[in-house]
Amino acid sequence: MNNKIKWGILSTGHISKKFADALALLPDAVLAAVASRDLETAKNFAEKYNVPKAYGTYEELAADPDIDVIYIGTPHTFHLENSVMCMRKGKAVLCEKALTINAAEAREMVRVAREQNVFLMEAMITRHVPLIKKVLAWIREGRIGEVRMVRASRCARGVFPPGARQMNPELGGGSLLDVGVYVISFASMIFQKSPLETVGIGHIGDWESDEQGVAILKYGNGEIADLSFALRTAAVNEAYIFGTEGYIKIDDVFAVPTKASLFVNKVEVEVLEEPIIGNALNYEAEEVMRCLKLGLKESPFMPMDESVQIMEIMDNIRKPWGLVYPNDHL
Ligand SMILES: NC(=O)c1ccc[n+]([C@@H]2O[C@H](COP(=O)([O-])OP(=O)(O)OC[C@H]3O[C@@H](n4cnc5c(N)ncnc54)[C@H](OP(=O)(O)O)[C@@H]3O)[C@@H](O)[C@H]2O)c1
The missing domain is CATH 3.30.360.10 (Dihydrodipicolinate Reductase; domain 2)
Incomplete structure (x- = not known):
């Protein structure tokens, strides 16, 4: 992998905008593409953050051969689907917290990362400050x-x-x-x-x-x-x-x-x-790039199995509450 890491941002909401700001601080990072469910939204984001490619579907971003790593900034309920799609196209993934909605989904996400031999990290900012x-x-x-x-x-x-x-x-x-x-x-x-x-x-x-x-x-x-x-x-x-x-x-x-x-x-x-330098998201982006350059498939500061354990703890906490999300298996 060469010195510049090419990022794609999947979704254009609040945190994705902050992530684009964060990447702009990192000389080794190139924000190469953005995807939204709506092409106009992607184009507006691309114009504002100076991104060369804008896609109107998440699938097109996942399939872009020029992208090294994709940042997932969708609501938690879509993290599994979005991350798995990108990893199956050989992309490294930085996925927002909470990694998924439950531990079963987190285990599946980690299983696919290992099967595809790609990098995966939950975007838990505290670990990198x-x-x-x-x-x-x-x-x-x-x-x-x-x-x-x-x-x-x-x-x-x-x-x-x-x-x-x-x-x-x-x-x-x-x-x-x-x-x-x-x-x-x-x-x-x-x-x-x-x-x-x-x-x-x-x-x-x-x-x-x-x-x-x-x-x-x-x-x-x-x-x-x-x-x-x-x-x-x-x-x-x-x-x-x-x-x-x-x-x-x-x-x-x-x-x-x-x-x-x-x-x-x-x-x-x-x-x-x-x-804090920047908005702090730059610290986790830097950690992803450090790992990619070393050929690591996960970060020692936020290991995949620990993210699964954290989802297991949250499953156990909410079990008695009767709180169930869509496609939840609690
Ligand atoms: N690390 C942090 O400090 C931090 C802070 C805030 C949030 N987060 C995490 O980031 C994730 C997103 O949070 P956010 O506050 O950025 O959310 P948001 O502003 O609502 O943005 C979410 C984006 O996801 C996409 N999306 C896809 N399917 C959607 C659907 N059915 N409904 C709504 N949006 C959909 C949309 O982008 P398109 O329209 O472009 O497809 C939307 O703009 C969450 O998992 C959250 O926990 C992290």
Whole structure:
């Protein structure tokens, strides 16, 4: 693979626009094509972001022989179908979070990636933010002793138009898959294993999807994660990692953080501050390109099997809620 990586963007919504902005910051990235369900929409996007090719179907983008990697920015309910189509055409895929709507779909997506021997990564931005790598180094160095608890909250006060993706169960809407995935992925990153017990309470609001929820995960050595997520609650977005000897606080918004503090004996002993460059999506695009250049089929920072485990945790959390998405197999 040569030095420039040719990207295609599949869909033209909110996050795809941000992803196009992010690619523009990366000298090794070429945004070579965009696809929408509607050709005019694709052309408008192409004009705005200076993309040479615009397609009116996702299939044409998947079939374009000049594209190395495709970014999937559709609602969760389409991630499996869109990603599998691209991978079957030999394309590497960066797929937005949540990877799918359930673990069965995630397992299938990963199975196809391995069958086709192509790169696949869930776009979980937190994993690639420079400050997070420094926080993980604090933990590895034993600065807080043995990690015993994680507490994290990812909440937004969203005001959505009727039928918006975020709240529409037909599109996998609801707080668990939209923002809960950040806190669950965070706990998974810290503990590096699957929980043995999962308890979740969610409120199914007027939208008929989960408006807010909490989950407690218990791991094999007694470690516990205490997690909350919401889509119409103005709560904090902080994370804490508590150890036997101290704790780390990651400031709001912990999912794309710029500040973390280390406390020992309740005294702040060190602070890390690091600005976000661009809109942060550039960090995950850089990681994809690093992997492609090395011939890796997955990223060590967001392995495929871990994304499946995260979907399994979310299945277990929502099972008692009676919340079912289209084509769901829970
Ligand atoms: N990483 C992050 O920070 C972040 C932030 C926001 C969202 N996301 C993730 O990105 C994905 C998309 O979110 P978004 O907020 O960008 O959504 P959005 O603004 O609604 O855009 C989704 C796009 O998907 C395409 N699409 C295909 N079938 C669709 C259908 N039946 N209904 C609606 N759209 C359809 C449309 O593009 P065309 O019309 O061009 O085909 C649409 O513009 C979600 O999985 C979400 O979790 C990630």
